[in-house]
Amino acid sequence: MDISSDIIEIITTIRKHQGFREDAFGLDAELYDDGLGLDSLCVAELSAVLEKKYGKDPYTSGILPQTVQDIVDFYS
Amino acid sequence: MIASRLNTALQHTDQRPFLITSEIRWNYAQTHEAARQLALTLSQSGASRIACQLPDSAELVLLILAAAVAGLPLAIMNRDYSEEQIKELTSELDIDLLYIDAPLNNNLSCQQLTMPAASSYDFAEDVKCSKLPELDAELLIFTSGTTGKPRCVRYRWSDLLAQVRDRRSLDNERWLLAYKLNHFAGVQMLAHILSSQSCLVLADSTRVADAVTAMVSQKVSHVSSTPTFWRFALAILSREQKLPNLKHITLGSEPVSAHLLDQLGALFPLARIVHIYALTEAGSCVSVSDGKAGLPASILRRPDHATVQFRIVEDKLQVKTQHGMLGYLKAPGSKPRTADGWLMTGDLVKVEQDRILFMGRESEVINVGGVKVHPLEVENIVAALPGVKLARVYGQGNPIMGQIVAVDLVLNDGFDAETVEDEIRTACRNLPRHSMPRSMTIVDSIDTNNFKLTRRGSETA
Numbered sequence: 309m310d311i312s313s314d315i316i317e318i319i320t321t322i323r324k325h326q327g328f329r330e331d332a333f334g335l336d337a338e339l340y341d342d343g344l345g346l347d348s349l350c351v352a353e354l355s356a357v358l359e360k361k362y363g364k365d366p367y368t369s370g371i372l373p374q375t376v377q378d379i380v381d382f383y384s
Numbered sequence: 385m386i387a388s389r390l391n392t393a394l395q396h397t398d399q400r401p402f403l404i405t406s407e408i409r410w411n412y413a414q415t416h417e418a419a420r421q422l423a424l425t426l427s428q429s430g431a432s433r434i435a436c437q438l439p440d441s442a443e444l445v446l447l448i449l450a451a452a453v454a455g456l457p458l459a460i461m462n463r464d465y466s467e468e469q470i471k472e473l474t475s476e477l478d479i480d481l482l483y484i485d486a487p488l489n490n491n492l493s494c495q496q497l498t499m500p501a502a503s504s505y506d507f508a509e510d511v512k513c514s515k516l517p518e519l520d521a522e523l524l525i526f527t528s529g530t531t532g533k534p535r536c537v538r539y540r541w542s543d544l545l546a547q548v549r550d551r552r553s554l555d556n557e558r559w560l561l562a563y564k565l566n567h568f569a570g571v572q573m574l575a576h577i578l579s580s581q582s583c584l585v586l587a588d589s590t591r592v593a594d595a596v597t598a599m600v601s602q603k604v605s606h607v608s609s610t611p612t613f614w615r616f617a618l619a620i621l622s623r624e625q626k627l628p629n630l631k632h633i634t635l636g637s638e639p640v641s642a643h644l645l646d647q648l649g650a651l652f653p654l655a656r657i658v659h660i661y662a663l664t665e666a667g668s669c670v671s672v673s674d675g676k677a678g679l680p681a682s683i684l685r686r687p688d689h690a691t692v693q694f695r696i697v698e699d700k701l702q703v704k705t706q707h708g709m710l711g712y713l714k715a716p717g718s719k720p721r722t723a724d725g726w727l728m729t730g731d732l733v734k735v736e737q738d739r740i741l742f743m744g745r746e747s748e749v750i751n752v753g754g755v756k757v758h759p760l761e762v763e764n765i766v767a768a769l770p771g772v773k774l775a776r777v778y779g780q781g782n783p784i785m786g787q788i789v790a791v792d793l794v795l796n797d798g799f800d801a802e803t804v805e806d807e808i809r810t811a812c813r814n815l816p817r818h819s820m821p822r823s824m825t826i827v828d829s830i831d832t833n834n835f836k837l838t839r840r841g842s843e844t845a
Contacts, residue, residue, distance in 0.1 A: 325809055348753060348784055348785060349752075349753075349785065349788075349817055349818065349820075349822070351784050352752075352753075352782045352784040352785040352788045352822055353788065353822040353823070355782060355783055355784055356780065356782060356788055356790075356822055356823040357823070360823065360825075367783045367784055368783045370783075
């Protein structure tokens with residue numbers, strides 16, 4: 309699986325944990341508020357999962373990604 | 385005093401077993417004589433304060449008794465202290481004589497001696513014992529250090545013995561040593577055994593598997609240990625063909641969950657199950673045998689003259705006891721007590737339905753974006769799930785929330801990680817969102833110290 313698919317799967321899983329509907333989304337999806345709706349606790353979990361999987365994550369590096377693509381770019 | 389307990393035991397039960405290992409079997413008369421001989425050696429050494437770093441063994445039991453009989457302060461050092469730490473501590477505590485099982489390389493400021501093997505004692509068939517002088521002595525014990533640097537706690541034997549009932553057991557109790565003797569709970573067990581003229585059984589090692597083996601092979605009837613020990617032991621016992629015939633189970637040193645009490649009750653339906661609230665600094669404070677987690681709130685209404693009193697201040701439990709420690713040694717900045725003599729336990733509690741429930745240690749509270757989460761509340765839910773053998777909940781540093789709730793998990797055989805993680809999420813669904821575990825890690829084992837979970841979370845990011 310490529311990194312884009314991995315990131316989408318991670319975000320889908322976190323949204324599922326929060327009871328969101330499992331709507332498909334693409335790389336251009338906005339992460340917060342009216343986009344995928346991730347709030348601070350979801351983002352905290354996302355940061356922890358990314359850190360565990362890849363050994364680094366954009367949030368710990370001081371970057372605040374806005375879209376799924378921003379996260380993919382961080383690892384590219 | 386220890387000598388008075390040994391003297392009393394001789395009047396009634398000199399042939400009663402006191403100490404059983406796979407190598408020796410000493411009765412009270414033999415123990416009395418061995419302690420007298422070693423006490424004489426210690427007195428003649430000219431040492432004014434002694435220390436030891438020995439494994440849990442007949443030799444360590446004997447040294448503890450002999451030092452007390454000789455009226456000499458004894459510092460029992462943890463087995464995992466490095467040579468450098470031993471060097472520092474012997475100097476800091478003004479130790480003259482150190483008993484070890486293997487010579488240390490460092491140049492110490494004190495004399496080093498090895499203990500003669502207990503099996504080398506050659507007793508006359510009918511040991512004649514003379515009454516031992518009844519001196520009081522200090523014992524220096526170190527706190528477990530599960531939440532920070534261990535501290536050296538000073539106790540008088542007279543205070544340690546005042547915490548246990550001075551009554552001969554009619555039941556020939558055989559207690560397994562399932563605490564380490566360099567910790568308060570282990571020493572307190574020894575005090576209880578001497579006071580009740582019972583018998584102490586030592587397993588071949590401090591491994592839980594060896595403890596379980598000794599329960600069966602040495603016909604142990606009473607076991608006291610931590611909930612963490614019992615969780616490991618239950619996993620082993622569930623595979624055993626032959627269960628020990630336990631009449632009494634005590635749990636202490638950690639909060640006890642209702643789930644664990646139920647599991648033990650189901651496996652040992654004839655055993656009396658008790659849990660104890662005790663602190664190294666205060667000693668044994670209360671024991672509860674009603675099968676419920678937590679403590680009865682009625683203890684908050686004890687009168688001023690009670691031996692141990694309890695109160696809750698800002699969700700934290702405080703105790704006042706007549707027979708606690710003398711104080712910390714060489715820690716002038718430590719102020720564990722309030723001006724009016726109450727010991728601040730550091731235990732966070734809440735009262736629900738006339739029950740005091742433990743929420744965790746003050747130092748373990750997880751701060752998730754400014755919201756306090758008590759790890760024990762989460763841990764009790766997670767640990768009760770069938771796939772979970774052991775769980776440790778802690779705060780993990782996080783750039784967004786400061787900390788998040790993280791769980792380390794040891795799984796029971798036959799369970800897969802994904803299923804258990806899903807079950808945890810489902811089980812925690814009723815918790816506030818900040819309390820939900822956000823990071824779960826499957827591990828092979830979780831660090832323990834004296835059969836207690838070590839609880840150092842990662843620092844705030």
